[in-house]
Amino acid sequence: MESETKVPAAMEEEVKKEVVAVDVSLKQLSKKLDDFAKERDWEQYHKPRNLLLAMIGEVGELSELFMWKGEVPKGLPGWGEAEKEHLGEELSDVLLYLIRLSDMCGVDLGDAAIRKIAKNAVKYPAPSKGA
Numbered sequence: 001m002e003s004e005t006k007v008p009a010a011m012e013e014e015v016k017k018e019v020v021a022v023d024v025s026l027k028q029l030s031k032k033l034d035d036f037a038k039e040r041d042w043e044q045y046h047k048p049r050n051l052l053l054a055m056i057g058e059v060g061e062l063s064e065l066f067m068w069k070g071e072v073p074k075g076l077p078g079w080g081e082a083e084k085e086h087l088g089e090e091l092s093d094v095l096l097y098l099i100r101l102s103d104m105c106g107v108d109l110g111d112a113a114i115r116k117i118a119k120n121a122v123k124y125p126a127p128s129k130g131a
């Protein structure tokens, strides 16, 4: 019983150590994921197709949080703290697998995303605000 109460507290400490209020970059996350995989000898599993399927699985878990709720207003009024925390975890799982997938495909995701936004702006020009 004692260990049951200690484990979550210890985990909480580990999480706190990691959580620092920074504007984290994709490159920083990418490096953390690389270290994480190396430390566990998981690089062998982090092949593009595996990562894609893992990401899709996490998109499914993310979708479950919204399932049967009808339209959900911005800011998620009525959602409890635990539910929002869970949402943050599922969003993170999707993001982390996406970053790792991009890395394992040799795609610089930040660079690709900036280029895609620029391309979108050409395809969908904003209406001019002048007279």
Ligand SMILES: Nc1ccn([C@H]2C[C@H](O)[C@@H](COP(=O)(O)OP(=O)(O)OP(=O)(O)O)O2)c(=O)n1
Binding pocket: 042, 045, 061, 092, 093, 096, 097
């Ligand atoms: N081979 C693996 C397995 C996990 N992870 C990391 C990336 C994800 O952020 C998280 C996913 O972990 P789980 O597969 O345990 O999934 P959940 O955290 O969603 O747990 P559960 O499915 O029990 O809700 O762990 C990873 O990088 N490589």
